Amino acid sequence: MLLAGVVIPSDGDHGFFHVKSLLFSIASLFWLLSLWERQAFNLFQWKLLTFFFSSVLFLMLWCCVGLFWDETQLESIFGQVKVIAVTFLFVVMTLDYAQEEFFDVSTYLRVVLIGNLFYSLTKVSLVFGHFLGFFDVLDVLDLMGLRYMSMDIMGSMIRMQTSVDLLTPFLFLFVLQAPHLSKWLRFSWFGVSVLACALSFSRLFLFIMVVSFLMTSWRRCLVSCCVLLCLLVFEPVREAISNRYYGVETAYSDEVRTQQIAALKKEFDQYPIFGKGMGG
Structure with a gap:
């Protein structure tokens, strides 16, 4: 389940039967069965269960609000509920397994790093395969049904970013302060992840990465x-950075964000208390 979370992008229109959704569902089923087999719960586990069921009630409330509006689509409600439910459930299961001493923090971090290393290596390979003309990486992503962000960096080198990329820059500070990790894993992860962050071509990612080193x-x-x-x-590097901050595609991207903020503010002014609920 943990590897699926850090390796497989989940922001495409996959519905319930996407590989990631199925893996989370199977893991959740096994966790619920393990709860059923236990004879008693300690105080910490009761708190986890209380948090879990409170989260379920919270989701049900906002689903009811979303269903109240005719323009809200059921597919949109289901998609948002699935993302939030998986987030809550993953936190609860991780804390429960840690309490039961199924794994320690170092093992958890090592699994996350290995999964992230595999994803970053796959991403870098796809982008360089596109750069060398072996295939069109955008066609590959469309064929897999994944959503992504892309733009030209320089020449045929392109930007590629999915939802899973968000994890990579935030791991830098942990890895830099984790001396217990093996040198092979640390240097391998750094070498690939720096390239992966650079190919994401995100201003936020590059900022987080630099600040982590500083x-x-x-x-x-x-x-x-x-x-x-x-x-x-190098002139191409300066040109690429300049285009990222002042180029036409960057201006268009920033304009889209401005429109989104204006739309959200308009919706908030019209529905200030409950909004439109899930899917709205």
Whole structure:
């Protein structure tokens, strides 16, 4: 379940029978069966169950609000409920398994890193395969039914970002401060993840990655600054960075966000208390 969460993008129109949804459902079923077999619960587990059922009631309330409006589609309600339910359930199951000492924090982090390394390696391979002209990576993503963000970086090198990419930059600070990890895993993950973040071409991702290096030690801070200055010597790198901040596609992307904010504000002004619920 954990590997599926960090490897398989889940933001396409897959419905319930997507691989990731099925894996989460099977894991949830086994967890519920393990709860059924237990003779008693400790205080911490009772708190987890209370949190879980409170979350279910919360979702049911907002589903009722969403069903009240005629323009709300059932598919939209189901999609939002599935995302939130999986998030709540994953937190509850992880805390419960940790309480039962099925795994420790280091094992958890190692599994996350291995899964993220596999995803990042796959992503980098696809983008470079596209760059070398072996196939069109955008056609591959469309064939798999995945949603993604893409734009030109330079030449035939393109940006590729899915929902799973969000995890990668936030792991930098943990890995930099985790001396118990093996050198092979750490260096492999760093080498691939830096490329993966660069190919995401996200301003936020690059900012988080740089700040993570700056927050650890003066030596890493100095190395990061030197590497950045060396990269800025090359004209294509400067041009790519300039296009990312001031290019036409960036301006269009920022305009879309502005329109989204205006639309959300308009909806809030019309429905200030309950909104439109799930799917609205």
